[in-house]
Amino acid sequence: MNIAVGYGANGMIGELENLTEFEGVAIPETARYRQYLLSLDVDWTRIDTDSRLLKTMFTGLTFLKLPLPALELDSRGRWRGHWLYY
Numbered sequence: 001m002n003i004a005v006g007y008g009a010n011g012m013i014g015e016l017e018n019l020t021e022f023e024g025v026a027i028p029e030t031a032r033y034r035q036y037l038l039s040l041d042v043d044w045t046r047i048d049t050d051s052r053l054l055k056t057m058f059t060g061l062t063f064l065k066l067p068l069p070a071l072e073l074d075s076r077g078r079w080r081g082h083w084l085y086y
Helices: 052-061
Strands: 002-010 033-041 068-074 079-085
Touching: none
Parallel strands: none
Antiparallel strands: 002 033, 033 068, 068 079
8 A cells, every 4th residue: 555645626617717608508606626635545566476467467557546535635725534535
């Protein structure tokens, strides 16, 4: 297991600012904010094996993130815990 640090954003409907309407239809106002995440991650390559096939599979699995508990801090100053976060 490793500690994983992540960064994301929520509420982004438009490129530089959120759209208020699309093709004449009003879009509800949505707040844009940043997310900083702290979680656990599995390092598959640290599993010892003599099998070339398993080594190759474990290397490929490093690109997958398992849903695990996470702690989130957003740019609005709110802390949130997630039982499972991907």
